[in-house]
Amino acid sequence: MESQILKIHQQLMNKELSCTALVQNKLDALAANTHHTVNSLLPDYALERAAQVDAKISNGEPIGILEGIPFGIKDVYMLQGTYTTASSKLLQNYKSAYTATAIQKLLDAGAIPVVKENCDSFGHGSSSENTIFGAVNNARNPELVGGGSSGGSAVNVALGYTVFSIGGDTGGSIRQPAGYNGVYGLKPTYGRISRYGLMAYASSTDCVGPIAKSVEDIRLVLNVMSGKDVKDQTSYDATEISKESIQDTKAVKSVGYFKNFIDSEAINPKIKADFLKVVDTLKENHIEVKALDFFDSETLVSTYYTLAMAETASNLSRLDGTNYGNRIEAESLKESYAVTRSENFSEESKRRIVGGNQVLSQGFSDAIYLKGLALRDAIANNFEEDFKAVDIILSPVTPNTPPKIGDSLKDPLAMYLSDAYTVGFSLGQLPTLTVPQGPETGLQITAAKTKDTLVLQFANTLKTLL
Structure with a gap:
């Protein structure tokens, strides 16, 4: 699909479309939708910004590429003055006191937020059902889940309710719902985009990323959000990715895939067959394909959830109703903390907090948590060796x-x-993009750290081949 951002930008500049009408159309569609993608709409904020864009165009002033473009925000990002609930009972009345760095960069570029989007509470889930706002329905089939945890964001993009949305990816929370709904979703290299203002789930793998309908729109949004932020010491300076650089469809010479993923008894036969068709197509087009060895699925999932639960138990320990959140009073301070957390956290959040506290507790941390850290290092080393052999996985x-x-x-x-x-x-902190080609739930393109450009290049290659 062509770039929706560039198309709308041209329509605005040619006065074929007013920004106010565009934004109102998105707000109306979001308000009427039955897919449970909306936690809160931002009509006053969005229409005020749209009027400013229309005034600039009327005065003959130029506007930026993202200026006037309506977008959605997963409801785990701070946007000053708006409700930021994390789809949780605990924070359902919480209003942001500041704005996340990535969102502020989009605002500075003129993009217009229209909605805070439904998701699994605190990012805890893979289906967007763990939410007080109702399970998100899949864009293709409303009887199926929308995916998670950024389900509302992916469904809004797929249905055209937003031009792009900003999700959050810890263990696949952008990529999986993007695949379920047939759109593009990027988890960039860890640290490329500041995490400041994103509610922390697992800090060592949390990533900010865009969801859109084209590779070009992913590139445009990624460039705006990327860069070093003094408020996030894990962030780094990132070179801007040019349009020309990702149009080199011959940049990737070799592709690897994990044979244990494809040979697993757990994989759906149709997904396996469709993936192998893609492999055959690559070979027919003179791209070298290599089968690689990797850790088994159970080890990967166990390692990830061991570390993620430990980090979320630590990160959510601050939410006790004292400084923010729906506090429930009890006979003592300790009991008040306990009741507030037990009544306001979802069952899935409580499961992860309890699991995290267990693996960090005396007698378990050496046997479980430290082993998880060692396995994460081994996984990262495995990737380093893989990318000596292939350009893309x-x-x-x-x-x-x-x-x-x-x-x-x-x-x-x-x-x-x-x-x-x-x-x-995610454990390898690698740039990974979901594309809507190949199997029903899409393909995942991964490159070595900081090689985000290569991921987008190969996405364009696949568009020409599949």
């Missing part, structure tokens, strides 16, 4: 198609295993 996004709404809530372990093909790349 290609994989299915998920081993199976989206489940029906309700099924994941009955079987949390199955939900965790649905992340088997995404969490490894």
